Amino acid sequence: MLNIENIRKDFPIFSRKVNGKPLVYFDNAATSQTPTQVIDVIVDYYSNYNANIHRGVHSLSQEATDKYEQARLKIQKHFNAKHSHEIIMTSGTTHGINLVANGFSSFLKKGDEVLVSALEHHSNIVPWQMLCERSGTTLRVIPMNQDGELIMSEYDQLLSEKTKLVFVNHISNALGTINPIKYIIDKAHSFGAAVLVDGAQACPHLKPDLQQLDVDFYVASAHKMCGPTGVGMLYGKEEWLKKLPPYQGGGEMIAEVTFEKTTYADLPHKFEAGTPNICGGIAFGAAIDYLNHIGFDAIESYEHELLEYATEKLSEIDGLKIYGTSKHKTSVVSFNLEEIHPYDVGTILDKMGIAVRTGHHCAQPIMDYFKIPGTVRASFAFYNTKQEIDALVEGVKKAKAMLS
């Protein structure tokens, strides 16, 4: 059992008011809030050992390097990667996807196919479209059903010897659907295709075991996991990362440079050109410690309780329709009020101090499927409460009364 009252004390932001009301923060799928345990690490870094890493012989640099590499080990352990050099520090999920898409284009030729799911975020569509344009590869889409679930029988049909790569998110940001990624990975492998899983939405809620999943690439962002923005990780199987060409050139990623030829550094540095987000990386490690201290089993079961409570209470409102009704979903409720634009609902909720996301959530194809301009999305984290959900329900009722 989580002691939510105590947990909330870890987050200084919950003591502030928004528009004169206590903040109710339900935009966790966009970014999570940051606990003191992570903020302190950031302050400590800049106060005590700010230095560039991997190069300096001086003590500060050594200290910063140690802490940064410790963070990589924490990430490796958390995700159960086989080697720490399979963890590439990135600026976030989008960076990781672009790194793989860019490198993968050299393996593809005309006539090859890559599969993407209908549930993707734009950041997991656009880089692959760019890749397909460059390489003449065909992009095919795994469709979804009315509940917002990918249709696995259609996926089976789409797979063939031509399929080289499948990319799918672990959890949909717009609807909260948990995709059957183990099935998707195993099936793709039986055709010799590689799989990239976008874990941005999954990692705040569950702890993926990357070796057990046998996934080829997995990407995540720290800022959705109680860490800072501008840092994330790309996991790649060693054999893939060795094959992939470097993404960006610069310092740190080289072994030897002459004007005739440059040899690249070993993993993971081959993909880490330039000075990284050192403080962010260290704070990412602290965020992982924090989440593990709370415990993912407890997080999962409590968030599920919040999801069920919110679904039940919101469903009681006449004319409210929930999008994404899979049995397998995380604590995201995407909804609309009949005949009312989500922007209007979001605006009224904001006036009441309730932060939700409105719009297409960077997933326009999903909105087109449901023939809606967007939704109101309330996404819950382990530090939210049922009282806050009550406030949301009251807010939605008020918005409905004002806007109808």
Place this chain on the structure above:
Amino acid sequence: MTIKEIQEEIIDEFSMFEDWEERYQYMIDLGKTLPLIDEQYKTEENIIKGCQSKVWVYAEMENDKVIFTADSDAIITKGIIAILIRVFSNQSPKDIIEADTGFIDEIGLKEHLSPTRANGLVSMIKQLKMYAIAYQTQLN
């Protein structure tokens, strides 16, 4: 009335509202009641895509004054459009080009004109001015 006078009138009206609810209810009612644009002008050509709500703007010139009509799929956005149209429509191109939108701050709607709001209103105001510039060029 000049643009300045209309703006002052609107500031006056809004000063009577006691809280955000009254202000927003007023805008919502404005958004609901006003027919803002002829359906035939709600075309792709006249659309300004915000990230969240869509805005349509159409302009024509009558007796050297620019007449604007506009619409949105979100009602609060539509209410704000109604206010903007009241200020800018039926004015000379020169006055429209020179007008500022500071009054929006004074009536407590500043956040809707922030570029991050992505409702299309910032682009809409730009578009109103572009139309005015185009008509001004014609007059010259």
